[in-house]
Amino acid sequence: MAAINWRTINIDALDPEASTNFDLASLSPPVAQVSASDVQNLAGQIRQLLRGGDTEGALRGALESAPYGSDERGKELHLATVIEILQSIRQSDMTPLLQRIYQSPGGSELLDVLMKYLYRGMAQATPLGSKTDSPQPTGFSQISGRGTAEGGGQAMSVLLSWHEKTVEIAGQGSIVRVMTDRRTV
Amino acid sequence: MAPEVHHLFHRPIADHSFSADRQTLAVTRDSAIELYQRSGNKYVLQDELKGHDKTVTGVDIAPNSGRIVTCAQDRNAYVWEPSPTGWTPTLVLLRLHRAATTVRWSPSETKFAAGSGARIIAVCHFEAEDNWWVSKHLKKPIRSTVTSVAWHPNSVLLAAGSADGHARVFSGFVKGVDERPAPGVWGERLPFGTVCGEYLNNSAGWVHGVSFSPSGDALAFVAHDSTVTVVYPSGPDQAPRAVISLTTQLLPFMSLVWKTEDEILAAGYDCEVYRLQGSESGWSLVGSFEQSGRPGMQAQPEESALNMFRQMDLRGKVKDDTQLKTVHQNTITMMRQYDGAPGALTKFSTSGVDGRVVVWSA
Numbered sequence: 140m141a142a143i144n145w146r147t148i149n150i151d152a153l154d155p156e157a158s159t160n161f162d163l164a165s166l167s168p169p170v171a172q173v174s175a176s177d178v179q180n181l182a183g184q185i186r187q188l189l190r191g192g193d194t195e196g197a198l199r200g201a202l203e204s205a206p207y208g209s210d211e212r213g214k215e216l217h218l219a220t221v222i223e224i225l226q227s228i229r230q231s232d233m234t235p236l237l238q239r240i241y242q243s244p245g246g247s248e249l250l251d252v253l254m255k256y257l258y259r260g261m262a263q264a265t266p267l268g269s270k271t272d273s274p275q276p277t278g279f280s281q282i283s284g285r286g287t288a289e290g291g292g293q294a295m296s297v298l299l300s301w302h303e304k305t306v307e308i309a310g311q312g313s314i315v316r317v318m319t320d321r322r323t324v
Numbered sequence: 325m326a327p328e329v330h331h332l333f334h335r336p337i338a339d340h341s342f343s344a345d346r347q348t349l350a351v352t353r354d355s356a357i358e359l360y361q362r363s364g365n366k367y368v369l370q371d372e373l374k375g376h377d378k379t380v381t382g383v384d385i386a387p388n389s390g391r392i393v394t395c396a397q398d399r400n401a402y403v404w405e406p407s408p409t410g411w412t413p414t415l416v417l418l419r420l421h422r423a424a425t426t427v428r429w430s431p432s433e434t435k436f437a438a439g440s441g442a443r444i445i446a447v448c449h450f451e452a453e454d455n456w457w458v459s460k461h462l463k464k465p466i467r468s469t470v471t472s473v474a475w476h477p478n479s480v481l482l483a484a485g486s487a488d489g490h491a492r493v494f495s496g497f498v499k500g501v502d503e504r505p506a507p508g509v510w511g512e513r514l515p516f517g518t519v520c521g522e523y524l525n526n527s528a529g530w531v532h533g534v535s536f537s538p539s540g541d542a543l544a545f546v547a548h549d550s551t552v553t554v555v556y557p558s559g560p561d562q563a564p565r566a567v568i569s570l571t572t573q574l575l576p577f578m579s580l581v582w583k584t585e586d587e588i589l590a591a592g593y594d595c596e597v598y599r600l601q602g603s604e605s606g607w608s609l610v611g612s613f614e615q616s617g618r619p620g621m622q623a624q625p626e627e628s629a630l631n632m633f634r635q636m637d638l639r640g641k642v643k644d645d646t647q648l649k650t651v652h653q654n655t656i657t658m659m660r661q662y663d664g665a666p667g668a669l670t671k672f673s674t675s676g677v678d679g680r681v682v683v684w685s686a
Contacts, residue, residue, distance in 0.1 A: 156443075156463075166467060166488050167528050247571050251527070310573020312550035319489075319529035319549040 167321035173206040175213035181206075182220040189224060195236055197224050202252045207322040214324060218263070221256045226297050233304045241308050250309040251316045255324045257305065258317055260298045327613075327651055328683040330367050332360070337675040338380065339426070339658050344387035346662065351681065352380040357394055367681075375402050375413045382427035384436070395438045397423035401448070403436075403457065416457040418446040426472050432479035434501050439470030445484055447496045447516075462494050462517055472533050472579075476540045477666065480505040480514060483543055485531030491545040491553070493521040509541050511560040523555050525569055532592065533579040533659075538667030546577035546590055554588075556604050566604045574598070574609075579659040583669040583686045589613075591656040591674055595648055597684060613684060614650050654678035 151157035181204055188197040201221050206213050228236065240246045305313065332351060340351040349360040349367050355376045360367035376396035383394045392404040392411070401416040401424060418424060422441035429436045435449045445462040468488035475482055475496075482496040495514035497505070510520040521543070529549030536543055543555045550572050558565040575593035582588055583599075588607075591597040597613040635641065647653065654677035662683055664670035675681045 161467065168524060168526050248526075251571070310550075311575050312571060312573045315576055316527045316529070316549045316551075316571070319547075320527040321489075322526075322528075 170207040170322055173209040173213060175210060175216060178206050178209055178213040178216045182216055185220055185224070189227060194224065194228050194232075195239065198228070198236070198253075199240065199249065202249045202256075205252050205255075205324050207324070218256060218259055218324065221253075222260050222294065222298075225256075225260075225301055226294070230300060233301060234307070237304055237308045247309060247313075250305055251313050251320070252324070253301070254305055254309065254313045254317045255320070257298050257302050259324050261295065261302075325685045327685070328365070329651060330360075330681045330683075331679060332358070332367070332681060333679045335679050336654075336677040337657070337679060337681065339382045339384075340673065340675040340681050341383050341385045341392075341660065342662060342673065343385050343390060348385070349681065350383045350385055350392060351675065352383050352394075355379055355396065355398075357383050357392070371411065373402075373404055373411055373413070375415075376400065378423070381423065381425050382438070384427055384429050386429045386433040389433050391429075391433070393427050393429060393436045395424035395427040399424060399440075401427060401436075401438055401446075401457075414457065416448055416459065418448070418459050419461070420444060420446065422469075425470060428473050428475060430475045430479040430482075430496070431477055432502070435479070435496065435498060437473045437475065437482050437484075437496060439473045439484060441469040443468060443470070443486075445470055445473060445482065445494070447482070447498065449498050449501045460498065460516060462496070464517075465519065465522070466492070468530070471531060474534045474536055476510075476536050477538070478505045478508075478540060481510055481520060481536075481540070483534040483536060483545075485534040485545050485547075487530040489524055489528040489530055489547065491523045491531050491534050491543065491555075492519060493543060494519060507560075509557045509559055520560075521555065521557060521564070523553065523564075523567065525549060525551055525553055527551065527571075529576065532576065533590075535580050535582055535588075537582050537585055539585060542585070544580060544582065544588055546580050546592065548576045550574055550576045552577065552580070552588065552590060552600060552607065554602070554607055568602065568604070568607050570600065570602075570607045570609070572609055578655065578657045579674075581659045581661055581669065581672050582667075583672075584667055589659065589669075589672060589686065591652075591659055593655050595650040595652045595654060595656060595676070597656070597659070597674060651682055652676045652678055652680055 151159045185197050185201050206217050240249050335353055338352045342349050347362045351358050357373040359371040361370040376398050378397035380394055380396045385392050390406055395401040399420045401418055402413040404411040404413050418438055420440045420442045425439045427438040438446045443466045446459040448457050448459045451458050466486055468486050470484050470486050472485040480497045480502055482494045485491050495518040497514050497516050527549040529547035531545050531547045534545040546552050551569050553569040555564050556566040577590040578592035580588055580590040586603050588600045589597055599610050600607055601610050656674045656676040658675045660673045662671040662673045669686045672686055673683045
């Protein structure tokens with residue numbers, strides 16, 4: 140008996156009613172399935188708006204149609220679209236634009252979606268393309284190759300200034316909602 | 325009126341409860357419950373209830389009988405009854421395999437409900453024949469830890485908030501203990517375990533606090549996605565008339581009380597109490613209970629240059645910014661009704677991680 144450390148037994152595996160034995164989908168509201176090609180079509184429409192100079196309409200459209208039910212490829216496509224829009228808006232236009240969206244009906248939810256894309260973008264900004272990144276034993280990852288580092292840095296600075304402006308308007312609540320929401324982008 | 329602040333100790337308070345005459349205050353402190361007695365305008369430590377051997381997570385004093393129920397992470401509950409020689413505990417076996425998280429007497433005081441980390445709510449009543457507290461389990465469809473429970477004024481319906489993001493309404497009807505409730509908006513026939521409602525937010529944050537409105541015809545819950553949701557049911561087996569979810573710019577709320585049918589007070593990680601007003605057509609945040617320029621909370625007094633440079637030298641900063649501008653100096657985790665009839669709350673109390681119990685005028 141003494142040889143068994145009972146604290147290390149995974150009791151959930153022995154319990155048929157354990158929380159590991161049910162479908163996690165029931166914990167979140169249902170989302171509609173979206174295929175990657177739909178996302179692609181949408182991206183085309185949004186780019187059209189963007190070329191026409193309607194950045195607010197493009198951003199709104201992109202945030203309203205966030206493809207929660209899509210696969211990884213569709214989500215990545217949409218992320219690229221959102222980041223393209225964000226990069227095309229000038230710093231001085233950010234606050235008035237966010238304010239207009241926030242004050243419109245359902246605006247607080249749109250800013251929550253924007254916040255999700257900001258974090259998703261930040262999570263991705265560095266590793267993109269730079270295969271030479273290797274996590275060091277110290278836990279830090281080193282970026283080699285000047286070009287990618289600068290590109291990533293610029294994208295990051297855009298995201299950070301959007302983040303600052305969004306928190307100013309939607310408050311810390313929007314950050315908390317990104318963390319709790321199971322509908323990921 | 326300025327809030328009445330009682331700084332009891334430097335430990336987090338998981339739960340607190342006042343007796344009906346407000347002369348006794350019970351607070352949880354580690355694995356014991358401390359009883360404070362009012363003397364003048366202070367509460368003085370008078371007694372300590374020891375019996376649990378893990379952190380106590382809930383305490384509730386029954387207003388009429390004066391019995392105290394407590395629950396702890398040791399998976400047990402005790403009912404403490406006053407006797408000439410002190411408080412006598414009765415162990416209640418909740419039959420849980422995870423910690424009990426919260427406990428509340430039903431308004432009839434014949435039953436209590438304890439939430440737990442075992443995805444179970446134990447509804448307990450006293451069997452006089454066996455001289456024993458019996459625990460019945462509400463299990464389905466709870467998918468995660470029950471964080472809070474609240475009774476309906478009819479003592480039959482029970483609301484529970486859970487870490488799976490759902491707020492649910494159950495029937496806690498026990499034959500022989502409860503009278504058959506009148507049919508209402510939540511349902512007509514209510515055998516034990518009936519699920520009368522199940523509500524989920526879009527952003528699906530885990531629920532911290534639930535509460536029925538004073539009439540019992542609406543349910544409000546606060547969740548970790550910084551939302552307050554109010555549900556107005558329309559009748560048994562029908563979709564609710566209205567579900568209003570208010571997303572706030574603030575950090576999440578931990579607890580809430582209803583002041584009237586159209587006013588909710590909520591508090592949490594912002595260390596402040598907020599006032600919300602609304603009805604079936606919509607709710608909105610109207611303000612905070614913190615006032616600027618509260619006595620004792622003013623700006624730091626003018627300091628001498630010598631002192632300033634000494635502070636900079638010693639601590640590397642000019643201003644002492646370790647104090648928050650709010651009454652509570654840390655997260656508020658529990659709000660309770662203190663005075664006033666249901667539906668006309670005049671005072672409420674809050675407790676939190678900073679070891680303070682504060683009584684506010686609503």
